Amino acid sequence: MKNKFRITFYHYLLLVCILTFGVSCSEKKKETVVESQETSRPNVLVILTDQWRAQATGYAGDPNVNTPNLDELAATSVNFKNAVSGMPVCSPFRASLLTGQRPLTHGVFMNDVQLDTNAVTIAKVFNKEGYDTGYIGKWHLDGHGRLQNVAPGKRRQGFKFWKGNECTHDYNESVYYDNDDPDRKIWDSYDTFEQTDAAIDYIKNRNSSENPYMMILSYGTPHAPYHTAPEEYRNRFDPAKIKLRRNVPDNLKEQAKKDLAGYYAHIAALDDMIGKLIKNLKDSGQYDNTIIVFTADHGDLLGSHGAYKKQQPYEESARVPMLYHIPEKLKIATGERDALMNSEDIMPTLLSLCDITIPDTVEGIDYRPYLEGKEQVGQYTLLTCVQPFGQWNKVQHGGREYRAIITQQYTYARSLSGPWLLFDNKIDPYQLNNLVGNEGYTSVQDDMEKLLSQRLKETGDEFLPGLEYIKKWGYPIDETGTVPYTN
The missing domain is CATH 3.30.1120.10 (Arylsulfatase, C-terminal domain)
Known part of the structure; x- marks a missing residue:
């Protein structure tokens, strides 16, 4: 009995030692992670949506939709509440995001034209600084037709990891290409879900990398078609209960309510996916060392001023959400900012926040000194439209250059x-x-x-006149004297 007790007692002491050592190691590991994050360069995750107007979030006061995950992100972010898309249409914004230049400089002042493969892009700059770079989702900068592969190499503008395509809005049978594999693939379900999972896999895999990462996750939603979100989300929104903005004319009210119900369904799904992304960032220990930018390439009129979609200078078209979640170690206060951040300002601001030299090719404003309270900038900004044509800027709909x-x-x-x-x-x-x-x-x-x-x-x-710019850049003109233009 004595020996039995002695063995048990020794086992007890051994267990206490193991537990104490384990806790100590665990605490030291946590301390090491914290210390590492304090001294390491931040990761960068840009969440880019398509056609999400600034007014359509819970934190912006929209009465029709709840966006709890975005609201939580906004509460811990800098909110550029007056941010704009300098040329409110898809490809121009994307080219400005990648180059830090205005559309008349980089030449992508309309959709479906190719960004110069020699451009100095955000991915190329981050690559040189030792970052891993990745892109998932809609590209719309290759100018070589819809649904096709953007071939590996220069046309991907420096992004090393790739799961995307040029452009599609068929969200339930969405085409994509996987890195160097030339075979056409289809996301298994609603592509907003699939692209989120792909981004989470990418983030998890970075835990074993010594390099920080810069990734752009580019969703196609909430862009039309408005009524293709999963049924569980569509069922949340009754068109009859939608509250319209006061600038929607009577003749469009019924249609606008129907379309807004679908638009908000896409937004509700996106909000869930943003919540899922942030949870996984936290679970992987990367959240506190990751700059998260949430924005959109332009807004959507959705009946306001008697028009739909984008290009025009009205608030619903030109204003975009712009949140910057910035690690605490950079000592930048959260909250709303009045400055009118524009499309070309995103690249220099991100480079500066990561202590990376901004290339001379960049035209945008570095907002880091403003965020630190050292400068006042962004009291005004420019919007540009060179197109006397296009589905959303026709003269009969009130549009013009x-x-x-x-x-x-x-x-x-x-x-x-x-x-x-x-x-x-x-x-x-x-x-x-x-x-x-x-x-x-x-x-x-x-x-x-x-x-x-x-x-x-x-x-x-x-x-x-717009056609002067088109001739200058050598873009094709059809037999009617205009440029073939799609959405």
Whole structure:
């Protein structure tokens, strides 16, 4: 009995030692991870959505949709509440995101044209700094037709990991190509789900890499077709209960309610997937050392001002969500910011936050000093549209070529014919009252015209007819004298 007790007692002491040692090791491991994250370069995850207008989130006050995961992200992020898409259409925004340049510089001022494969892109710069780079989802920068593979090499603009395609909006039979495999593949289900899982796999695999990563996850939703989200999400939204914005005309109200119900279904699914992404970042220990940017390439009018989709300078088209979740070690306060961050500003800001030298080719603003409270920038920004054609900018729908300047209070747009729009966005957030020619706003209009002219001079923009730019860049013109243009 004595020996039995002695063995048991020794076992007990051994167990205590093991547990104590294990806890100590665990704590040391946690401390090592924390210390490592304090000194290591941050990861970068850009969550890019297609056609998600800034007004359509819970944190922005939309009464129709709950976005709890985005709301939680917004609560721990910098929210550029006045951010815009400098040319509110798909390919131009994407090219500006990748190059830090304005559309008339990089040449992608319309959809379905190729970004110069020699461009200095965000992926190429991060590669040189030892980052792993990846891209998942919709590309829309290759200009060689829909659904096809963007071949490995220069056409992928520096991204090493690849699961995507040029462009498709068939979200339930979505085509993609897997890295160097030339065979066409199909995501098994709703591609928003599948692309999220692919991103999570990529993130998990980075745990074994010594390098930080920069990845862009590019969703095709909530872009039309509006009614193709999974049924469980579509069932959440009754068109009859949708509350419309006050600038939707009577003749479009019924259609807009139906389409918004589907639009919000896509958004609800995206919100769940963003929550899933963030949970996995936390579970993998990477959340506290990852810069997360959530944004969209442009908005969607969805009936506002009697029009649909994008390109026009109205709030629903031009404003985009722009959240920056930044690791605490960078000591940048969270909360709303008034500055009008634009498309070309994303690349230099991310490079700066990662302590990477910004290339001379970049035209955008580095917002890090602003975020640190050292500078005041972004009091105004430029919108550009060179297209006198296109599904969403037809003259019969009120569209035209324009240049616009946006401040924190006003939107002013000039067409080739002269002053076109002037809105006081603070007292008229739905932009129902065009103040061009209004005697009470003569001085405001003059000031905005001077500011716009100054900005055009600074950027070397002569504001020529759109076809002049198309000829300059050698883009194809069909027998009618216009450019074949798709969405």
